[in-house]
Amino acid sequence: MGEISIKINIADRVYPLRVDTEEEEVIRYAAKLINEKIKELQDNYAVRDKQDLLSMCVLQYATGMIKAERSAQDQGQGIEQSVHELDKLLSDFFNK
Template sequence: MEKLKINIVIAGRTYPLSVNNIKEEEGMRKAATAINKLISMYEQNYAVSDKQDVLAMSALQFASKLEMLSLNKNDTNEEEIKKLNELTNLVSEHLK
């Protein structure tokens, strides 16, 4: 399968990318749009003199959201495992 060549613009710079399919292209374009919106928000609300500072804050924002999702998922998994173990113990005791 031939890769699709696309151009993504982030903070006024164009980045040529290769993607595997239309779905991946859509994901890349949506991500670029979200990054550009966040950059605009930081530039409007804070006295930012350097694009690198805005990009760093944007990267931190997205990375922290990803980490929070991961932590919440792990917490949920631990709770589910605990409840499953409790149910298993109850069933085992009932069957004795």
């Protein structure tokens, strides 16, 4: 559709961005989640420095992403193994 200019506020700083119109909603939602996580960390820990809060936030999201990737990879390997087993069963059946 094209690019648009938007302003995103993260940790009380405004970032002007040019994004595809299809991505605007996702980017705004991501910024909202980041700000909510920063607020949660600020409320639960004695950390006030924005840089520390951003670092903790990024660490939590990166950890979650890595776990999700590993889970998807494990599921993919399980499916691959099942396909190989099914292929062997069918080959054995049709070669009798």
